[in-house]
Amino acid sequence: MSPSPIPTTQGGSTLALHTMLASMDNIFVELDKHGQMLFLSKVLVGFVPSEVIGKHFCTWALPQYHAEMLAALTYTFEHAQVSQYLARGYGPSGSIRWYEGRISPVIDSGQVISSVLLATDVTDRIAAEEKGRKQAELLDLFYSLPFIGMAITAPDTKRWLMVNDRLCEILGYSREELVEKSWAELTHQDYLAADIAEFNRVVAGLSEGYAMDKKFIRKDGEIVDATIDVRCVRNPQRTVDFFVATVQDISLRKSHEKRILHLANHDPLTSLPNRNLMSSQMAHDLQLARRNNTLAAILFIDLDQFKPVNDRWGHDAGDILLQVVAKRLQNCLRASDMVARMGGDEFVVFLSPLEHAANAVQVAEKIRVSITQPFDLGSQRIAHLSSSIGIAMYPVHGEDQETLLSHADNAMYLAKVNGRDRVQMFSN
Numbered sequence: 001m002s003p004s005p006i007p008t009t010q011g012g013s014t015l016a017l018h019t020m021l022a023s024m025d026n027i028f029v030e031l032d033k034h035g036q037m038l039f040l041s042k043v044l045v046g047f048v049p050s051e052v053i054g055k056h057f058c059t060w061a062l063p064q065y066h067a068e069m070l071a072a073l074t075y076t077f078e079h080a081q082v083s084q085y086l087a088r089g090y091g092p093s094g095s096i097r098w099y100e101g102r103i104s105p106v107i108d109s110g111q112v113i114s115s116v117l118l119a120t121d122v123t124d125r126i127a128a129e130e131k132g133r134k135q136a137e138l139l140d141l142f143y144s145l146p147f148i149g150m151a152i153t154a155p156d157t158k159r160w161l162m163v164n165d166r167l168c169e170i171l172g173y174s175r176e177e178l179v180e181k182s183w184a185e186l187t188h189q190d191y192l193a194a195d196i197a198e199f200n201r202v203v204a205g206l207s208e209g210y211a212m213d214k215k216f217i218r219k220d221g222e223i224v225d226a227t228i229d230v231r232c233v234r235n236p237q238r239t240v241d242f243f244v245a246t247v248q249d250i251s252l253r254k255s256h257e258k259r260i261l262h263l264a265n266h267d268p269l270t271s272l273p274n275r276n277l278m279s280s281q282m283a284h285d286l287q288l289a290r291r292n293n294t295l296a297a298i299l300f301i302d303l304d305q306f307k308p309v310n311d312r313w314g315h316d317a318g319d320i321l322l323q324v325v326a327k328r329l330q331n332c333l334r335a336s337d338m339v340a341r342m343g344g345d346e347f348v349v350f351l352s353p354l355e356h357a358a359n360a361v362q363v364a365e366k367i368r369v370s371i372t373q374p375f376d377l378g379s380q381r382i383a384h385l386s387s388s389i390g391i392a393m394y395p396v397h398g399e400d401q402e403t404l405l406s407h408a409d410n411a412m413y414l415a416k417v418n419g420r421d422r423v424q425m426f427s428n
């Protein structure tokens with residue numbers, strides 16, 4: 001079958017038009033209403049024209065697309081309108097390619113007499129779209145990870161450009177609210193300078209990212225402990241296009257750490273600092289006293305006749321009494337002083353700084369008197385106790401804590417020997 005003429009514009013020639021069509025990347029095909037090819041703008045690789053003309057236009061498409069292609073053709077003939085389809089078919093050298101077909105009606109005297117199919121090889125476009133879709137899906141998947149907050153932020157404004165649900169949950173904001181804010185706005189004051197310094201190093205090209213523990217302020221005003229890992233995405237000019245950050249809520253870990261630290265440094269019964277904490281605090285305060293040339297005092301306190309409380313009412317009653325003693329001791333002190341439970345019914349008070357040695361005796365007396373007040377242990381159990389208190393002064397009785405503690409202990413022992421319920425200053 002010979003190619004049928006395509007209507008030409010005025011002044012053009014059919015030959016020129018055919019040459020023009022053949023020179024284009026797209027393939028133009030004239031089809032009759034059954035889908036038979038009447039004209040082809042260029043010969044498909046591997047075929048001679050006589051093999052192609054007169055064949056059905058679905059011949060080069062995979063069978064699963066035939067119905068859609070025929071429906072498009074029928075539509076164009078029945079409605080005299082353009083139709084489109086997308087199908088996979090055989091391309092040059094037998095490879096399978098994607099083709100987008102656009103079928104336009106050829107109208108003469110109001111009748112659709114044939115149609116022109118413009119077939120465009122869209123394989124590369126579809127592959128690019130598919131790649132983009134897969135990347136978007138992966139990004140979505142990545143963003144929906146339930147455990148890690150994620151964000152993309154801007155290098156100039158520090159604004160959150162993209163945030164995932166988990167980050168919204170960590171910070172207590174909706175996605176819409178969060179993208180209106182910058183990470184700097186939500187960073188706790190104490191961590192802002194360090195975070196911005198690291199951020200500026202990346203912007204200046206001195207590093208590619210950083211990780212740090214910091215605190216954010218949630219929408220409800222609560223502080224949230226977080227660990228962040230920030231990486232940058234640079235453009236070919238090496239300036240930063242974006243920052244990518246992961247944010248993990250470590251509040252639970254921090255509170256466990258705090259609890260463990262508290263347990264390591266405090267007496268579980270009274271919650272007072274234990275020997276460990278007292279020792280490090282005392283080392284620090286003695287250093288200060290040395291530098292500032294001030295006085296300090298250690299009071300060693302041991303309850304008198306505590307054992308009979310346990311013996312009479314049981315260990316639990318003794319525990320209650322020790323807790324009350326802890327409260328009374330705290331009430332006798334200033335904020336800068338410290339009291340620790342050394343074990344059993346022994347407590348140590350560290351007073352620093354002190355103006356006069358007499359102040360240490362005054363505090364010790366106050367403590368002694370407070371312990372002589374009756375202890376209401378519940379269930380009509382009222383205990384009456386006293387205490388023996390030894391005092392050692394820094395620097396006259398010793399310059400290091402071991403010596404001072406030992407001297408205060410000796411003075412306390414002397415108070416016991418001398419009849420209990422008394423304050424005894426260490427003396428050489």
Ligand SMILES: Nc1nc2c(ncn2[C@@H]2O[C@H](COP(=O)(O)OP(=O)(O)OP(=O)(O)O)[C@@H](O)[C@H]2O)c(=O)[nH]1
Nearest residue numbers: 302303304305306307308310315316318319344345
């Ligand atoms: N309830 C209770 N008792 C404790 C605890 N730790 C130690 N004790 C008891 O406290 C008592 C301390 O002994 P002592 O200091 O010799 O007893 P005391 O009767 O005060 O003797 P003096 O100091 O000589 O007056 C012992 O009976 C211990 O079993 C505790 O955590 N809870």
